[in-house]
Amino acid sequence: MCVGCRQRAETGDLVRVVAQMREDTPMIVVDPAxxxxxxxxxxxxxxxxxxxxxxxxxxxxxxxxxGLTVDPEDLAEQLGVIDHQRMAPRSRNR
Ligand SMILES: [Zn+2]
Structure with missing residues (x-):
């Protein structure tokens, strides 16, 4: 089940994340394998x-x-997800 939308899905359609200690702070990391x-x-x-x-x-x-630290933008970057609404390029000259 997806922890976001809470819909059931095949494991192949989901990504796995785990908590890892980074300098005494639990951080969320993507587990691609x-x-x-x-x-x-x-x-x-x-x-x-x-x-x-x-x-x-x-x-x-x-x-x-x-106390898990979650940085949604970092997580999106790790997952290769680009939020076009909130993560528009800061400055791009055309
Ligand atoms: Zn979902």
Whole structure:
């Protein structure tokens, strides 16, 4: 199930993320090979699902990691998701 939109989906349609300690702070990292140890959370590689899951603090709940730091823009970048509405190029001359 996707932690963002909470819809059931095939594992192949979702990406796995896990919590990893980075300098004593739990951070969310993408597990592209889906083989990292520990509890994983699954979501669509979509900006809506990332932002919804972040807003609901669904990652911390799904990964059972209180205080989990989630940077939705960093996560979107890791997933190769570009939010065209919020992440428009800052300056591009035409
Ligand atoms: Zn979703």
């Amino acid at each position: 889906k083989t990292m140890p520990g509890r994983g959370a699954w979501l669509h590689a979509r900006s809506e699902c990332i932002s919804t899951a972040t807003r609901r603090r669904a990652f911390a709940a799904a990964l059972r990691t209180p």
